[in-house]
Amino acid sequence: MRESKLIYIASPYAGNIEENVTFAKRACRYAIRQGGIPVAVHLLYPQMLDDSNPAERELGLQLGMQFMERCDELWVCGDRISSGMAQEITEAIKLNIPIKSIGTHEIQKEQLPAEMEQIAASGQSLAMA
Template sequence: MHISKFNAEGYPDPTAAEALENIIREEIAKGRKPCVFICSPYAGDIKRNTINAKRYLKFAVNESAIPFAPHLLYPQVLDDSDPVQRRLGLFFGMVWLCKCDELWVFGSNISPGMAAEIDKAKRRHIPIRYFTENCDEVERI
């Protein structure tokens, strides 16, 4: 679960946020795995991007996380070439993003869909980790 540094009225509440983050750290130390949203390209070279996204999922599992990659799930039941269905899939992904503990961004090529996910995570104060295509971490926000 993501912990906001703001209270329900939108005011900063760093003491409560720090206490809750400490509780989550303790849970993770006891074996709770964080849920992470996998953010990587899909459109364009779909075959290559799908292979990479599967590799990123496996990486997250090996890092003791519970990964979710909506761009591997929703294209199986929605037509990505239909703008209405694509928007619906992106909306579904945004709902799941808000339920994840972190956003993990892979690669240096940021698609418009990825940019929207990153923007949403920033607005929701969800921690973001950036990785290269080879899964080397380069930044943590």
């Protein structure tokens, strides 16, 4: 069995968080359909760190950068690059991690399962039972 690539997903988070979270979930789904194993740290760390607190936001970015070291590729998803994404791109270049750009139109084609769409629309987070 061929080992899948570990894909670091970079997409906007701040701003319209609800919309950006839904987009990030679609980006992960897109990566899965391409045979990758996606990791979107911006979906994980805001669950335990306060993104509006500069120190905690910086901690989340630093944790993400350390995780990126283990990834095979960085996928920049969407048509705009946030300040956090710019830092991730800079780090990927330093680490010689290949960078792939995936446009918004490709990601928007991904349909989330109905349950995930309802959760994303309500702003709730997924809880594992």
